Amino acid sequence: MSSAAPSLTHPIVIATRESRLALWQAEHVQALLQARGHQVELLGMTTKGDQILDRSLSKVGGKGLFVKELEVALEEGRAHIAVHSLKDVPMELPEGFALACVMEREDPRDAFVSPRYASLDELPQGAVVGTSSLRRQVLLQALRPDLKIEPLRGNLDTRLRKLDEGQYDGIVLAAAGLKRLGLEARIRTAFDAATMLPAAGQGALGIEVRSDRQDLIAALAPLAHQATWLTVAAERAVSRAMGGSCSMPLAAHGRLGADGTLQLDAAWGDPEDARAPLVRAQASAPVATLAQAEALGDEIARRLRAGGARGIDPASANP
């Protein structure tokens, strides 16, 4: 049995980074497509983002670094689809590329990981916490102004190794990545999403294709999870409207209720002052279409700006 459109040729090749998490994600999609009768192969690649371990991503060009090489492979026809953590996908895809679908979300929360301390509250005064995320930095600093936040880059295994070597008292990672790699036991506390507000798209996977591949878009449609798609569309709209990139501390988190009401929360931190008070905004609305979800995200961005958040206009944003 195959649900393939007539023009779809096999195998479908998935371009993937070679970190354990990226491979897990690509293999996850491979298995789902194989279960629907498709023949699927992986094409492993190293991206610029994978090679930069010593500097903060926000200083060297941002999220796009993880996706560009994969897009080149799609452009050249060496691969057909790319699986991304939506958190790492820029708000606007380059001309000619589209998000074919968004899949069911894993745990969207941040997790506190530490060999010695069971929670953030247990950390002694002045303890060292590792994260290179500006969002995590400002949210942590709001909860515990005494903590010393130090940069921490690399894939999940690298970050855990640096923690285990004693460079930090604790680190903050996405619960989703740890769960996917079978490392859930490392989570000491999953932060309450209301206090450590997650990043837009955190925990959700998206599949990118060339926008002219209607055959692939049709083949991927059954993998979509509509509730997740609506929720992350609203979250990503907040980022887009704020001109968000990883150089702006910005959190956006939605929850879609069984009645179709989307509750959206966001927080903005001053990129120039990690200790400045956060600007928060909240709104909810019934949401049944992507356009309605995006309108709610736009509304939240307006409220953030009204509360003092400074957005970046598209013209002056990072390339």
Ligand SMILES: NCc1[nH]cc(CCC(=O)O)c1CC(=O)O
């Ligand atoms: N910033 C890197 C990144 N991008 C996606 C994940 C895994 C979680 C996800 O899929 O959202 C992680 C690790 C982390 O933030 O700890």
